[in-house]
Amino acid sequence: MSGLGESWIDGNVLAGGLREVFAVDLTVATARCAGCGRTGTMAEARVYPQAPGLVARCVGCDAVLLRMVRAPDRAYLDLHGLAYLEVPLPESAG
C-alpha cells in the first residue's frame, strides 16, 4: 500500500484554509467540475498536499478544481476548474 496512487487525501482537509477566506464551510458545498461537468461534494475531491499548497482534483476526470497556496500575509486561490458552487445556508427571509 504505497506509491503515488495513494498520495491523495480527501477534500475535508481544505476546510481550515478555505475558512480563512470564506464565511461558510465550502467543503460541504456541491461543486461542478468545469472539465467534465461532474458534480460532487467538495469534501470528496481528491487533494494532493505534496505541492506548495493544496491541489484539489475532480474524482471523475482528474482535472484541477482548485489550488490554494498560503503565503505569510495572503492566500492565493485558483478556482478556474470550478463551474459553480452550491452552498448550504441558513434559511433567510430575504
Place this chain on the structure above:
Amino acid sequence: MARAAVLGRLTWQVATVESARTETATARTLVLAVPGWPGHLAGQHVDVRLTAADGYSTQRSYSIANAPEPDRVELTVQRVAGGEVSPYLVELAEPGDRMEVRGPVGGYFTWSPDAPDPVLLVAGGSGIVPLMAMIRTRAAIGSRAPFRLVYSSRGPDDVVYQAELDRLAIGGSGVDCTYVYTRSTPPGWPRAPGRLSGAELAAAGWPAERRPQVFVCGPTGFVEAVANHLVDQGHLGHRVKTERFGPTGGGA
C-alpha cells in the same frame, strides 16, 4: 445545524497542553485547554500550527477525539516516521506547552446526534480517532442509534482505545465492535492475519436495506477498498462518508 451555519472568521487560538495519555507505542492523546473553544461536531478536525524559535512554522490537520465539551480538545496523534509535527506531539509535548489551533473545521465527515439511523464505523489504524469521537458523543448524549464498529489494525498492540472499547462492549451498550488484524493476532485468535474482506465487512456491518450512515476513515488504500466493498454491497454513495489520510500513518 452547523453545516448550514454562517460562521465567524476562523482564527488561530493558543492551546495549552493540559495532560497526555499514552495510547499505544506510537500514539498518544494530548488534552488541550483552548479557552473559548465553542465545541464541535463528532468527526470534525482541527488544524494545529507549530512555530519554531526561528520563526519557521508548519501545520497539520488532526481529527478531534473527544465528545464536544467547552474549552477542551483532545487529539490522538499517531507518530509518522520522518514526520515533522507528529513526533513532537507524540514524544515531546509536555503539560504547559503551547501551540496554535484553529477550528473546529470540516462539516462533511460528521455524525448528527439527532439521527436515529444505524451507523457503521470502519476504521483503519489511527482512522479510529474521529469515529471514537462519534462513539463518545453517542454515549455523552444518550443516543440510542445502533452503532457497529469494524476496526482494522496491524496487531493487538496497535489498537487505540482498547480498554474503553472493551467497556463499551459489555452490557448491551448498543455499540458492537469487530476487530480485524492484518499482520499479527492475539494468541488463539480464530482468524489468520489479513486484510478486511468484503464478506467480513458485510457480516460485521448493516445490510444496505437498513440504509445505515457509514463513516470510513483510514489510510487512502484502506478507505478505497472498503468504499468499493460497500458500493458493491448496495450502499448508497451519499450514505458513505470517507476520510483518507494518505499512504500511511496508522497501519491498517
